[in-house]
Amino acid sequence: MKRGLALIAAAGIALFAIAAAGAKSNDTTISGAGSTFVSPLVSTWTPALGEAFGLNVQYSGVGSGAGIAAITNRQVDFGASDAPLSPDQASACKGCVQIPWALSATSIAYNVPGAPVHLNLDGKTISKIFLGQITNWNDAAIKALNKGANLPDLKITPVFRSDGSGTSYNYTDYLSAVNPEWKSKIGVSTQPAFPAGVGARGSGGVAGVVSRTDGAITYVDVAFALKNHIRFAAVRNAAGKFLFPSLRRITAAAAAFTKVPRDNEMHIVNPSKKAALAYPICTYTYIIVPQQTSHAPELRKMIFWALTQGQRPQFTAKLLFAPLPKPVLVASEKTLKSIHS
Template sequence: MRKSADNSCVRLRAGYALCLASTLFVVFTGCKSSSSGGEGQSVELNGAGSTFVYPVMSRWTSAFSNAHSNVRINYQSIGSGGGVQQVKNGTVDFGASDAALNDDQLNGMKPTIQIPESAGPVCITYSLPGLDKPMQLSSDAIAGIFLGKITSWHDPLLVKDNPGVNLPNTKILVSHRTDGSGTTNAFTTYLAAVSPEWQQKVGVGNSVDWPVGIGGKGSEGVTAQVRQTPGAIGYVELTFAQQNKLPVAAVKNLSGKYVLPDTASTTAAIAAFTDQLSKDPRTPIVNAPASAPDAYPISTLTFLIIPKDGPDVAKRTALRNFVQYVITDGQAAAATLNYAPLPEGVKSYDRQQLQQMTAAGQPLP
């Protein structure tokens, strides 16, 4: 009897030890999985930059956080220049810019990748109460206005662009951005492409020495100035104009057609530069050739600016997953807010760039 009881105790202790070992294994492997992959951990991502992309960025960050309750994304709409500077300073996890970084800018930063994430039109918006259809503007008219050479809405060149329209003899007030702005870069890239005088006197940049006009901070500031001032004209992202019930001009392209800014006309602009974009997604898509009659001539790609490496595996993994969402399912959301979806060639480039992301020098899980 004694031997039988001893055997029972041994079996009981062995079973208990096996159970305890199994429990510890489950706990250990569960913790290991959580720490390496970032799933279930509370993660906060901070981004800053483009006001142009702010409407769709708000949609993206909200949708992604709703689907991933452990991830919170904060985005500050401070202008492309500010976003790039914050990436350079290491104070944000990602930036957004409507102007791609050139080689000199990239060389002045820690290793960085830039990912095209959407495209949209830079709109010419204005305040002319009483007009019942959109203004039509040629490249000569736009350059003349922003150079300060055309000062009245009844200028002969504007009358020529708008036959049969009773234009008022109202003074033109130009509104432009004061902050470092990728929208400004895209707009001045267009002006330099269509006007040798603009190229020589002003040039291209996130900030330029404007020949005329008053400044506003962000697309919000320019929109407010145009809305409040009869005779004003400025350049903003389409959603800002629509939300403020401001008209936008149809701009004459190289085919001679006046084209309104929208998703379809921006998509046509992208398509006109397919070959160039497949080689370098930083290629400007302004002033599409005459072979693209439906292209809106002041279109731009926008970019996410992301450090290649960072110390936190969970944050880096969440950031990669967010960007993957942006360039895939997020493109449908972008289209509802007047941003053109990325062509497959550009999305393929984006996926290759994402593979370069690391944490503490190691590939992401």
Template sequence: MTNKVILGLTFMLILIVPAMSLHASAQTSYTITGAGSTFVFPLMDTWRVDYNKIHQNIQLNYQSIGSGAGIKLLEQKSVDFAASDAPLSTADQQKAPGVLTFPDSIGAITIAYNIPGMDKGLKLTGPVIAQIFMGNITSWNDPAIANLNPGATLPNQNIVVAHRSDGSGTTYAFTDYLSKVSPDWKTKVGQGKSVPWPVGTGGNGNAGVANIVKTTQYAIGYVELAYVFQNNMTYAFVQNADGNSFVEPTLDTVAADATAASANLPAADGDWSKVSIVNQPGSNSYPISTLTYVMIYQDMSTINGETQDKSTEVVNFLTWILNDGQQYSSGLLYVPLPDSLKKIGEDGLAKVTFTGGAVPEFGPIAALVLAIAIVSIIAVSAKTGLRFSAKF
């Protein structure tokens, strides 16, 4: 091969390699994967749409499959992040070491019911709710309910209890509340993402329970506030922790409950397993409120198939939901995060690393270095008389 031919090939490489590199670097579309909480899904889906309007190369694939299933996928390292209304238990932390946890929203769990002709505002106490879900109060006109609602015409109809059939952070927070207000519930049923329900019909996700209540006369169930409003459902006013008023679930009353519990929360890399905001004191505190959480590995290189560039986009997205994304909360009946909770998330995301030795992109600089190397080799070969020959 003559020096002229070699030189010609060199110039072609100088032109082609950077062009190929620029083309590759333009392929910067990423799909961020998340899974878990159905409670936060209306807000998460809004974040998905609006973030993509700003960053059209980023798609969010969020699977609304319940907190328990989302945590399992996190433990299997098959999603970029999990969302849950229940923090990681001690056992979960052992299965998923190195996970950061921080709140992304605050919401209410309503006691939704379907009594024909009766509007929202049925008054219920925590102990009465517990007895209904234990199957000890079985009729809507039971004296325990009637005494709380003088003047109301309660039907002589059996109560149809609806509960979650899947592992659920909503169930975790609801049974946390019942365990705090009812010693009977605490000893016989307890708290968890899944519990041995004494009575009732199971529905998958918040949407499943909402559908049972909405389509079944005389039903009652626990459903996140956004689902209740989206489906035009009726719901109870629940007695506060102070025992001096029955509180409607609203943004203000949920915020009051969360504010009372927001002091002394752990850092993102701390233990959140004992954190609870239910049944906080205050005349205007709605007692069945919950934080919802994002969970992400501190070292993102441990996730199956993760790349350094993608992990950066995941952190960018989660940073956005903590800040700009909070503007969408109120319209969907979630309480925007106070600054103290935002800071927990921001400090946690600042600790995210990628230590797995990601392969760097082959950019224009790398292409130029390669071209110079080729030219150098050819120059040396021309000087020494070394010839190249292709053999196949």
């Protein structure tokens, strides 16, 4: 591992030497589309990539499903998804690779006037809300998790993603892990058939509906909840601790899964009780690129920068994106080498 990290560092010196020589004189447009989850982070990276490499990165947060479709049809130079490619998607993309390039958490955001600032929820209760089995905020199951709290007699409105969404994939992956009924009835999907609630497109869409709707609850990347000043719940992990998402707790969740598969597909929801400090709904997000592309040199520079310089707190901390673990960095660097013209 140390040797792999040394190679990353050495490659970084070489890449930045190239950038210094040509960043100002050779502007190149790189287009991408996909995950709304990672969109705030890409927005913080874009000016720095222009300064370092002369890259004009144009990214559209249209949802993971649309991003995968766009790169599959070669309408963009890269796609981004919070869900790994399925076997059928990988085959259709014809030579694409997926590289984990960011790590964060999904929050359970809510708008409940009169509810406690620190609202506790667990996976089973959350799943029953989205199954339409718990319909009021003063339900006994919610009260049991919030002893002494004054919960209002208010209808619950679940809000879900109506578009193909990697956030939906990871959320339903979590609910399937904590509730067998969810697993058998709904399962894991980028576009699940939610039996209750209202749909909205994109992270901004669900955040907006929750902001405007008393009694609403949704799942949304924590960066959007923070941006929209929406409260989010403390979720009980496998160790029995109620935790809000934080950099430390996202890092703890990722640290519980150290083996990186050959295709880089990572599932890190609901870590075991040994990971006592882990927030239970965390996810990697992937950049998806063809192995052979005319923009290979530019994409390699961009992705390498995102994996190294782009992980610095000045870009990530306020958005609650945690640094990538060393095993993931090494695996991503190996995959990055396969991209060529």
